[in-house]
Amino acid sequence: MATTLEARVRRGDGIATVALAGDVDGGAREALDAAYTEAAGAATLLLDFGDVAYINSTGIALIVGLLGRARADGVAVAACGLSDHYRQIFEITRLSDFMSIHADERSARAATQGGAR
């Protein structure tokens, strides 16, 4: 399947923001893996879904895989920029129990820096 996702990593204040653009489906594996590797060392990984139009069950599985790795590595995961629909899906799948969900990058950064760390 063609790669349909672009993932760009920006770092700052211990937070690695992964700006996602495109579709989070079966074709997103490589981009997500590469982004995770690039973000290594950050205390928090922030997934920005602002430019994501489509997430399917295979994409959910990739996010679950990434979240599992992050937990094993002691990295906190947060998400922002989700549409109402995908935010609902993150809630019913309980992904939101394991990653904090924020409206946008700014509020995510504010919450992360104002938190325990």
Add this chain to the structure above:
Amino acid sequence: MSTITHSLRRVIFRSGAPRTVAVADEAPAAATQPQQRGGLEIAPNDPIIGYFQSAVGAVDIDGLELDSPALDELRAAGVKLVVPLVTQGELIGLLNLGPRLSEQDYSGEDRRLLETLAAQAAPAVRVGQLVREQQAEVRSRERLDAELAVARLIQQNFLPRQVPQMQGWAVAADYRPAREVGGDFYDFIDLPDGRLGIVIGDVTDKGVPAALVMAATRSVLRASAQRLIEPGAVLERVNEHLCPDIPENMFVTCLYGVLEPASGRLVFANAGHNLPLVALGGATSELRARGMPLGLMTGMSYEETEARLQPGAQLLLYSDGITEAHDPGREMFGGPRLAAAMAEAGGGDGGRLIRALLERLRAFTAAAAEQEDDITLVAIRRLPAAVELADFRLESAPGNEREAIARVELALAGEGLEPAQMEQLKTAVAEATMNAMEHGNGFDPERPVRLTVLASAAEVRVCISDHGLGQGDLRTAPPPDLDAKLAGQQTPRGWGLFLIRNMVDELHEHGDDDTHTVELVLHRDARRH
């Protein structure tokens, strides 16, 4: 010791509860069949009981003067010496001895030996009695449980394993046996010309007898239905068959209807069963037909009633297990409450209606109360008339679900769905199409996935067909275990069915030899998640 044990005899001793005692060199099994081995029975009012109970040590029978039938029996049996077995003030048995083989009297030493033996034996014998009583109790409880299990087995064996699948109809059924299984049953019978025979019934009485009568009724009904078709004639025939053989005080209430799916025409007759309810557009009405229960007397005839189930109408058949359930204050749930609950439950598939009714019943009876009787609910819904908005095929190739959702969205553009509802439908369509392409058709380019989009006043329906066999029941598949997935104990995949289920108001699945179809339904009036 041999001289003593040689002459020991066994005794049955009755005071209130029967009790048997065996102290001898006989096989232990002997104690369980004392009557056949010539034991002694002592009536509870025999004065000898009081005498033995308070006696100190061994008692010479020859020297006794009592008006006691048991004493006469002991003498007749040649008993010379009796050592009462007493423990905790209770007489639990006797050691009976005949004359000594040496024909001398029992010596003081003999007596002391016997008394020591009795003192030690009595508590042991009592323990043995208690164990045996308990075992008997357990056995009788096990027998009851086994009988219940048999009744349940018969019952379940004769209930349909699946509900009929008919174009334009949705059928759901639910049977909940009470702990002591009643005689509820329901059945669906395929008839010529695509008609469907629908049966619901209730045998009075419970347990195995009721289950057997239920099985017989069902068989005769099935055989008669194929030949006679007319519901009144079918019930008449079943009644004639049942009457000669049915146990006294038992009868069967039964409703039998024949449905023409194409027209919605329902003809039914009723042998004293609860009247069916029809709900349409928030109003509920009862369908009436008169007739005596089956198995009471021969020569009965059964009134036939005809009804037409309009698109969107829901037919509910039920047993009195629901209407005659009580609340903690002994008030009955009753027909009016059932009708009101049905009207309130509104449209939607039968499974949803049944869940709503059972929920209402649980709230009424208070959750902890044990179910009094079997509960059977059969819901048959004629789907609302629909317009076909799209019908297309897609090659089974990864990524093509995107085209499926684009075309479904386009087809529904003028339908006024809420944006959130549309997003949910799109996710469900994408997941169902992915399943169809991958699991149903194995990404075989020769096997396309077919989608149809239908809309009615009440709902939007998307049907997605592949050439597979389905993957088990979509609706009951367990939800994914996120914790196990995150811990690496499970594959991170497996979210498709879960998403579909949570995105739509109804999910149906049917198939034949060649195709498997999943139907996704959104209610237009549904409040969103």
